[in-house]
Amino acid sequence: MKTNKKLIPGNFRCNFVKLSDIILITFLLLTQAFVFSQNASDNKCLECHKRTVKKHILHGPVADDCTSCHKPTGKKHPLEDVEGFAFLEEGANLCFTCHDQEKNAIINNKYVHKPVSRGECTECHEVHSSNDSKLIFTKSPDLCYFCHDKIENAIEKSTVVHLPATEVDGCIGCHSPHSSPQKKLLVSKPKELCLSCHDKTLTKGDRQITNIGKLLEESKVVHPALKKSCNACHDPHASNNKYLLTIAYPLGNYAKGTEENYELCFGCHDTDLLLLKRTKYATEFRNGDLNLHYVHVNKEKGRTCNNCHSVHGSSRDHLIPETVKFGNWDMPLVYKSFEDGGSCKGCHEERRYTR
Ligand code: HEC
Ligand code: HEC
Ligand code: HEC
Ligand code: HEC
Ligand code: HEC
Ligand code: HEC
Ligand code: HEC
Ligand code: HEC
Ligand code: HEC
Ligand code: HEC
Ligand code: HEC
Known part of the structure; x- marks a missing residue:
């Protein structure tokens, strides 16, 4: 398989770095024109189909042989309403006649992008020439x-x-x-x-x-x-x-303690944690059967989850943070965890809960 890298201006640059830019560019334009005219005279197709090689990076086989993809049908060309050419293969199979080494990486995976599984490579790739080295539009x-x-x-x-x-x-x-x-x-x-x-x-x-x-x-x-x-x-x-x-989630210290406000959490957690004043099962954060989530959160100016939980992770049990932000103040929150409950000091003197 031959590549067309000789047609890419960047490759010339390495050999002529010492020339001034202007001379270089003029030189490049001339050489490219020369190469194209060489091709054009070899390649009869380009007399009429210059557009296919208009962009500065040519797709490998395009430089050499149009019929590596377009197989002549034997009919006179060009002739209105007569197909002078057929494809060597259809859809992606055409591409894989040469790109057999990349084939596995492109299509043999558990999840395949729709346009790829449909063989629509040309939805993203230009087949003849491109301004992008990966031939994408x-x-x-x-x-x-x-x-x-x-x-x-x-x-x-x-x-x-x-x-x-x-x-x-x-x-x-x-x-x-x-x-x-x-x-x-x-x-x-x-x-x-x-x-x-x-x-x-x-x-x-x-x-x-x-x-x-x-x-x-x-x-x-x-x-x-x-x-x-x-x-x-x-x-x-x-x-x-x-x-x-x-989903919006209240991040300040206070917010109305409704189900809707904490939807982000209730996508996975049960709302009973917030709604039941008295419970023996809905939460471990309770004094006897008094739900302390309810006490702290479920009111007009309720405390947000954020006061007592770090959503990603924490050095403490139950995602309890070490400090709570009140404006610019990082208030230390002293939390102790016991077998049957816990205690906190911070917003208030140490208060303990026992289940
Ligand atoms: C004398 C001018 C001329 C030459 C030379 C020429 N073509 Fe065409 N070609 C045309 C015209 C005109 C059309 C119709 C364009 C259109 O429908 O938009 C066409 C259409 C095509 C098409 C699409 C329709 C079809 O017939 O399959 C392909 C592919 C094609 N040419 C490939 C080639 C290739 C490959 C060569 C060289 C082997 C070539 N042409 C040489 C003028 C030419
Ligand atoms: C790598 C395979 C390949 C090579 C090589 C190739 N073509 Fe094509 N050509 C295609 C494909 C695929 C299409 C259909 C494009 C599409 O569906 O968007 C096409 C479409 C065309 C068409 C019709 C649509 C258009 O873009 O005008 C013409 C004309 C054409 N090619 C001419 C040429 C000429 C001339 C050459 C050589 C300079 C050439 N092709 C080389 C794959 C190729
Ligand atoms: C006749 C052989 C041939 C066919 C058919 C062919 N290609 Fe290529 N393709 C090449 C060659 C040769 C290169 C240049 C490889 C290089 O520079 O290493 C290339 C380069 C590419 C590149 C840039 C690759 C890179 O690694 O940067 C892409 C993208 C590409 N082709 C896509 C396609 C698609 C899409 C099709 C089908 C529409 C197709 N090719 C059909 C021979 C082919
Ligand atoms: C930071 C990484 C990242 C970036 C950048 C990114 N995505 Fe995504 N994208 C993802 C993740 C993760 C998912 C899966 C989300 C999920 O499963 O809920 C996704 C999902 C998608 C989906 C599927 C949506 C659905 O509802 O199934 C599409 C389409 C998508 N992304 C397109 C894009 C596009 C287009 C861009 C560029 C504008 C882009 N992505 C940028 C990470 C990213
Ligand atoms: C030619 C159209 C097309 C282009 C261009 C395109 N996609 Fe897609 N993409 C689709 C189609 C169709 C689906 C399937 C959508 C569906 O099933 O709802 C899809 C699905 C996806 C998905 C979801 C896959 C899944 O498993 O659910 C992601 C992610 C994605 N595309 C990312 C991208 C990115 C990134 C790009 C740009 C590099 C891109 N797409 C360009 C058509 C396209
Ligand atoms: C949704 C758009 C899209 C579709 C469809 C698509 N490609 Fe690509 N392809 C890309 C992009 C974008 C890149 C560049 C990836 C990069 O830069 O890492 C690429 C890169 C490539 C390369 C270069 C090697 C590589 O993997 O980086 C080849 C070869 C290639 N594609 C072939 C194909 C073939 C064959 C098909 C059809 C089976 C196809 N592509 C369909 C967007 C697409
Ligand atoms: C994707 C699902 C999911 C979402 C969304 C979610 N959680 Fe959880 N969370 C879990 C699972 C699973 C557990 C472990 C089982 C349990 O304790 O319910 C857990 C446990 C917890 C714990 C107890 C940790 C411990 O070690 O005792 C707290 C506190 C917590 N989540 C708070 C929240 C808060 C606050 C939100 C909203 C910002 C939230 N979760 C959103 C899945 C989720
Ligand atoms: C006043 C502090 C405080 C607030 C505010 C708070 N929690 Fe908790 N939460 C705790 C404590 C302490 C525990 C650990 C109870 C135990 O296991 O001893 C806990 C436990 C949890 C658990 C584990 C299961 C359970 O209920 O025992 C989840 C899930 C949870 N909280 C979610 C939330 C959500 C969601 C919010 C906001 C709607 C919230 N918490 C607000 C202190 C709080
Ligand atoms: C249970 C819900 C939840 C999950 C899952 C989650 N986050 Fe977050 N994330 C939040 C919330 C809520 C905030 C808002 C700030 C805060 O409370 O820390 C946030 C904030 C952030 C921020 C901004 C932090 C800053 O300092 O501005 C980043 C970055 C982030 N998350 C990344 C991640 C990454 C990466 C993951 C997965 C490893 C992840 N998150 C998983 C809820 C979540
Ligand atoms: C390629 C690097 C990259 C990847 C991958 C990435 N991020 Fe980011 N993320 C950033 C950068 C850079 C920022 C900050 C700049 C910005 O977003 O404007 C950021 C910001 C964020 C923020 C804070 C946004 C805000 O405005 O507060 C969150 C949340 C976040 N990322 C989550 C994620 C999640 C979730 C994923 C995985 C799906 C992810 N990031 C993957 C680079 C990345
Ligand atoms: C953001 C401030 C704040 C934080 C943080 C906080 N509390 Fe409270 N707590 C209060 C207030 C204020 C009250 C009084 C009841 C009310 O007005 O809602 C209270 C009441 C209590 C009560 C008494 C409930 C009753 O009515 O019998 C207990 C027990 C308690 N808190 C335990 C804790 C525990 C344990 C933690 C740590 C996980 C904690 N608190 C964290 C503000 C807070």
């Missing part, structure tokens, strides 16, 4: 937006946008364009994918974003909600809620 995210306008709309209209989803090649940083052993074409296991960037402190404007990897490593208790993935609570692309949360 344009880079992601724009390439993906040809078909995924829902995601484009979400990213355009949302108040909070995840930076990697908007960057050039961002989509393919998380998704394979062809296929993957992971659901949703992810390039790695979902939690590992998030932690591949969130294993360091990041910044957004002048805000520091917690190093979640380190936090989880140092936690004694990790919330089982994020055992496999982070998607239960975060949208990986964009959201109208702070922190890319899939």
Whole structure:
């Protein structure tokens, strides 16, 4: 298989680095024109089909032989309404006549991207010439937006946008364009994918974003909600809620203690934890049968979950944090866990609960 790398300007550059740019560019233009005219005279097809080689990176076989893909039908060409050529193979099979080595990586995975399984390689790839070395029409995210306008709309209209989803090649940083052993074409296991960037402190404007990897490593208790993935609570692309949360969740110290306000949690936890004043089963946070979740949370100006739980992980039992933020003050929360209950000192003097 021959490559056409000699036609790519970048490859000339290595040999002539010492020439001034202007001379170089003139030289390149002349050489390219020369090479094309050489081809054009060898290749009768280009007399009429110059458009196929218009862009500066040619697809390997295009430079040499149009009939490596277009098989003459024997009919006169060109002739209106008469097909002068047929394809050597149809759809993706045409591509795999040469790209046999890549075939496995492209289609032999558990999850295959629809346009790939349909053999629609040319929805994303230009077959003749391209401005992109991977012969794609344009880079992601724009390439993906040809078909995924829902995601484009979400990213355009949302108040909070995840930076990697908007960057050039961002989509393919998380998704394979062809296929993957992971659901949703992810390039790695979902939690590992998030932690591949969130294993360091990041910044957004002048805000520091917690190093979640380190936090989880140092936690004694990790919330089982994020055992496999982070998607239960975060949208990986964009959201109208702070922190890319899939559902709004009150983060200050106080909020109305309703079921709706804590929907993010009640997707997995039972609402009885909040709604029943007296219970023997709905929660372990109780004094006898008095539900202390109810006491603290279920009122007009209820305490938010955030006061007593760190959602990702904590050095303490039951995801209890070491400090609680009140404005700029980090209030220490002294929590002790006992066999039959626990106690806290912070908002109040030490108070104990016994089940
Ligand atoms: C004299 C001009 C001319 C030459 C030379 C020529 N073509 Fe064409 N070709 C045309 C025209 C005109 C059409 C019809 C364009 C259209 O329908 O848009 C066409 C259509 C095609 C098509 C699509 C329809 C079909 O017939 O299958 C293919 C593929 C094609 N040409 C390949 C080639 C190849 C390969 C060569 C060289 C072996 C070649 N052409 C040489 C003028 C030419
Ligand atoms: C790697 C395989 C391959 C090679 C080599 C190739 N083509 Fe094509 N060609 C295709 C495919 C596939 C299509 C259909 C494109 C589509 O569906 O978007 C096509 C479509 C065309 C068409 C019709 C549509 C159009 O884009 O105008 C013409 C004309 C054409 N080719 C001419 C040529 C000429 C001339 C050459 C050589 C300079 C050539 N092709 C080399 C694969 C190839
Ligand atoms: C006749 C052989 C042949 C056919 C058929 C063919 N290709 Fe290629 N393709 C090549 C060659 C040769 C190269 C250049 C490889 C290189 O530079 O290492 C190439 C390069 C590519 C590249 C850039 C690869 C890279 O590694 O950067 C892509 C993408 C590509 N082809 C896609 C396709 C698609 C899609 C089809 C089917 C529509 C197709 N090819 C059909 C021979 C072919
Ligand atoms: C949804 C768009 C899309 C479709 C459909 C698609 N590709 Fe690609 N392809 C890409 C992108 C994007 C890249 C560049 C990946 C990168 O830069 O890592 C690529 C890269 C390639 C490469 C270069 C080697 C590699 O894996 O990086 C080949 C070869 C290739 N594609 C062949 C195909 C073939 C054959 C088909 C059809 C079976 C196909 N592609 C369908 C988007 C697509
Ligand atoms: C030619 C149209 C097309 C393009 C371009 C395209 N996709 Fe898709 N994609 C689809 C279709 C069709 C589906 C299946 C949707 C469905 O079943 O609801 C899909 C599904 C997906 C899925 C979900 C897969 C699953 O298992 O549920 C992901 C992720 C995805 N695409 C990512 C991308 C990315 C990233 C790009 C850009 C590199 C891209 N797509 C470009 C057509 C396209
Ligand atoms: C930070 C990593 C990341 C980036 C960047 C990213 N995605 Fe995703 N995407 C995901 C994850 C994780 C999922 C799975 C969500 C789930 O299962 O709920 C997903 C799901 C999808 C789906 C399937 C949606 C569905 O409802 O099934 C599509 C389509 C998709 N992404 C396209 C894109 C496009 C297009 C881009 C670029 C604009 C992009 N993604 C950028 C991580 C990412
Ligand atoms: C390629 C690197 C990368 C990957 C992978 C990645 N992130 Fe991010 N994430 C960032 C960067 C950079 C920021 C800060 C800049 C921004 O979003 O504007 C960020 C910010 C965030 C934020 C805070 C957003 C805010 O506005 O408060 C959350 C939440 C987040 N990411 C969750 C995730 C989840 C969940 C995943 C896995 C699906 C993930 N990230 C994967 C790079 C990444
Ligand atoms: C049970 C829901 C939930 C799960 C699952 C979850 N998060 Fe969060 N995440 C939140 C909430 C709520 C916030 C808002 C700030 C806070 O309470 O720490 C947040 C905030 C963040 C932030 C921003 C932190 C900052 O300092 O601005 C990042 C980054 C983040 N999460 C990443 C992740 C990653 C990575 C995962 C998976 C390993 C994950 N989250 C899983 C609920 C969750
Ligand atoms: C994706 C499902 C899921 C979501 C969403 C979720 N959790 Fe959990 N959570 C679990 C599972 C599973 C457990 C372990 C079983 C149990 O204790 O119910 C757990 C346990 C807990 C525990 C007890 C931890 C311990 O070690 O005793 C707390 C506290 C908790 N979750 C708080 C929250 C809060 C606050 C929210 C909302 C921000 C939330 N959870 C959202 C799945 C979830
Ligand atoms: C005033 C502090 C406080 C607040 C506010 C609070 N919790 Fe808890 N929660 C606890 C304590 C303490 C435990 C551990 C009880 C034990 O096992 O001894 C706990 C346990 C849990 C558990 C484990 C199962 C159970 O009920 O024993 C879940 C789930 C939970 N809380 C969810 C939430 C949610 C959701 C919110 C907000 C709606 C919330 N908590 C608000 C203190 C609090
Ligand atoms: C954000 C402040 C705040 C935090 C944090 C807090 N509490 Fe309270 N707690 C209160 C207030 C205020 C009351 C008084 C009842 C009321 O006004 O709702 C109270 C009441 C109590 C009561 C008495 C309930 C009754 O009516 O008999 C107990 C027991 C208690 N808290 C235990 C705890 C435990 C254990 C923790 C730690 C896991 C804790 N509290 C964390 C604010 C807090």
